[in-house]
Amino acid sequence: MNTVDERTIQEIVHQCLAASRRPVDLVATLSPGDLRIITGVSNRHVHLCREDLTELFGEGYELTPLKELSQPGFFSARETLIVGGPKGALTGIRILGPLRKTTQIEISLSDGRYLGVVPPVRQSGEVGPSPALTLIGPRGTVVNNTGVIAAWRHIHMDEAQAGRLDIRNGEMVSVRTSGSRALVLDNVVVRTAKDMATQFHIDTDEGNSANIQTGDIVEIVRAHTIR
Amino acid sequence: MNTVDERTIQEIVHQCLAASRRPVDLVATLSPGDLRIITGVSNRHVHLCREDLTELFGEGYELTPLKELSQPGFFSARETLIVGGPKGALTGIRILGPLRKTTQIEISLSDGRYLGVVPPVRQSGEVGPSPALTLIGPRGTVVNNTGVIAAWRHIHMDEAQAGRLDIRNGEMVSVRTSGSRALVLDNVVVRTAKDMATQFHIDTDEGNSANIQTGDIVEIVRAHTIR
Numbered sequence: 001m002n003t004v005d006e007r008t009i010q011e012i013v014h015q016c017l018a019a020s021r022r023p024v025d026l027v028a029t030l031s032p033g034d035l036r037i038i039t040g041v042s043n044r045h046v047h048l049c050r051e052d053l054t055e056l057f058g059e060g061y062e063l064t065p066l067k068e069l070s071q072p073g074f075f076s077a078r079e080t081l082i083v084g085g086p087k088g089a090l091t092g093i094r095i096l097g098p099l100r101k102t103t104q105i106e107i108s109l110s111d112g113r114y115l116g117v118v119p120p121v122r123q124s125g126e127v128g129p130s131p132a133l134t135l136i137g138p139r140g141t142v143v144n145n146t147g148v149i150a151a152w153r154h155i156h157m158d159e160a161q162a163g164r165l166d167i168r169n170g171e172m173v174s175v176r177t178s179g180s181r182a183l184v185l186d187n188v189v190v191r192t193a194k195d196m197a198t199q200f201h202i203d204t205d206e207g208n209s210a211n212i213q214t215g216d217i218v219e220i221v222r223a224h225t226i227r
Numbered sequence: 228m229n230t231v232d233e234r235t236i237q238e239i240v241h242q243c244l245a246a247s248r249r250p251v252d253l254v255a256t257l258s259p260g261d262l263r264i265i266t267g268v269s270n271r272h273v274h275l276c277r278e279d280l281t282e283l284f285g286e287g288y289e290l291t292p293l294k295e296l297s298q299p300g301f302f303s304a305r306e307t308l309i310v311g312g313p314k315g316a317l318t319g320i321r322i323l324g325p326l327r328k329t330t331q332i333e334i335s336l337s338d339g340r341y342l343g344v345v346p347p348v349r350q351s352g353e354v355g356p357s358p359a360l361t362l363i364g365p366r367g368t369v370v371n372n373t374g375v376i377a378a379w380r381h382i383h384m385d386e387a388q389a390g391r392l393d394i395r396n397g398e399m400v401s402v403r404t405s406g407s408r409a410l411v412l413d414n415v416v417v418r419t420a421k422d423m424a425t426q427f428h429i430d431t432d433e434g435n436s437a438n439i440q441t442g443d444i445v446e447i448v449r450a451h452t453i454r
Contacts, residue, residue: 108337108435110335113431121408153408182412182413182414183413183436184411185408185410187407202436205431205432205435208335208337208436209410209429209432209436211348
């Protein structure tokens with residue numbers, strides 16, 4: 001399995017990140033059956049629908065891309081929001097683009113405690129009842145009670161790579177991290193798509209509990225191999 | 228292994244906690260070889276030495292016990308402090324008693340990010356270089372740069388129980404949690420002592436990443452059984 005030296009990979013990834021280049025190409029250099037992938041730790045952020053963007057920023061407003069994300073076509077916007085809950089408020093919360101059909105506020109359980117809500121742990125894009133948080137923008141305010149979630153940990157995987165690894169869209173796998181706070185994380189859902197950058201996405205609580213950061217290498221452990 | 232129904236245990240533990248009774252006796256009711264133990268999630272807190280207590284609260288000051296902790300003789304105090312770092316400050320940080328030989332400020336990596344420091348992940352009681360945080364009390368201020376840590380996850384275990392389970396003081400084990408964010412946490416150090424309440428101690432990042440809370444049941448997995 002260790003055909004490429006772990007430390008070498010780590011260094012290249014962090015150099016890519018420092019230079020704001022996407023580490024996608026690096027993944028392609030790993031051998032075809034390699035189960036090592038790159039971590040992306042997501043800080044709290046908001047996805048907006050068109051209607052809420054208008055309410056918060058005014059008629060005809062469009063998001064300004066600030067930085068390209070690892071997934072092709074996705075970006076973090078220059079615009080930020082205040083997110084308020086019953087116990088506290090957080091400022092400077094980044095909006096990610098492009099716009100979506102429904103607004104989603106992704107926070108960690110730590111953030112939830114600070115704000116005074118307990119978000120359900122749910123897959124991104126799934127809409128359902130949630131506690132309410134208030135979004136405050138320069139032109140208006142929106143209350144959302146369907147999209148406040150702690151994101152279910154997941155792996156974005158390129159379809160071709162998933163095929164090589166015999167992993168299906170929606171399959172649950174486990175992921176092993178290394179270091180002093182080494183973990184095996186079960187129930188990691190794999191979401192495959194064409195031309196996707198393969199990445200392991202977790203929130204800040206999960207990143208901190210494993211003491212890993214964006215760019216760190218982890219390894220997929222197939223559920224049936226550890227049971 | 229499942230001689231006692233998981234849900235029954237869970238309910239009893241949470242009833243004990245709600246009534247502020249220590250769930251110590253419950254542990255004793257589990258069968259002798261049972262590897263299930265109770266979780267305690269530690270929020271950020273401070274242990275003070277005599278000298279710093281005097282500096283912060285004035286000459287001759289003594290802590291006022293507010294609530295007995297699960298470990299016999301330990302308590303959370305009525306007194307709280309402000310903890311300040313280069314990027315932020317947190318108020319109402321609980322002091323735990325009794326006093327110790329050296330001051331220790333236990334925060335999560337999430338707290339560290341908010342305060343602007345990266346605490347080393349280190350066992351409680353180990354003194355060494357650390358980033359600096361400022362403690363602010365009603366009568367004075369103390370800067371500490373040796374005891375700012377994220378606590379190494381650990382199990383407090385009664386000596387007799389450790390003996391039955393053939394676990395030695397200082398041994399590393401793994402712990403398995405269940406639920407949607409199920410984890411196996413490696414490198415959990417076991418610290419045995421006489422008349423200790425057996426408990427799995429983690430910080431809020433770790434609790435949130437596993438989506439478990441104080442009182443939840445986890446299971447010790449011996450390192451050599453999962454490798």
